[in-house]
């Protein structure tokens with residue numbers, strides 16, 4: 001499982017093929033941090049719909065499946081996660097680890113500004129608007145494999161600074177979201193490679209139906 005040094009203070013990780021399929025309800029293959037958390041019923045996810053809703057959870061209630069593309073938590077020891085296969089998984093934590101958010105950002109979520117919405121919600125939940133945050137972006141489809149139409153390019157252009165995320169007709173959504181986080185003053189590390197051509201991850205465009213996970217846990 002991939003991890004970021006920036007988030008060394010909280011349990012977190014990005015899974016890949018080696019950890020197995022993580023569609024909703026299928027978490028048997030999740031290793032290390034995830035396995036222990038799943039066994040204790042401590043991972044909370046949402047029903048992802050490529051929007052910008054933030055689900056704020058106090059704990060894990062598997063009977064509630066709410067449509068949202070970011071899951072935020074400040075309850076000690078509880079983990080939250082997003083499922084991805086080409087879309088961008090983004091994990092953000094306060095420096096003390098008392099608040100975390102997992103964000104699912106495909107192009108629609110990116111264009112809907114889900115990162116700014118999520119970060120604002122996290123700051124509100126922490127009750128400490130000035131507490132520094134840190135972020136990690138996991139494996140996703142990169143510009144090498146993501147040629148898109150005007151709708152996507154214009155959508156991303158509306159929210160991401162500059163054009164460092166654009167290569168001809170190809171968009172790098174990880175870079176677009178990294179630039180948004182950097183503009184918010186949040187240190188961010190991108191880990192892993194391209195899900196489409198990297199071989200180590202599930203890829204929706206590559207025909208996979210399976211999903212991998214970006215998971216992060218509130219400090220106990």
Ligand SMILES: [Zn+2]
Nearest residue numbers: 144145194197
């Ligand atoms: Zn690629």
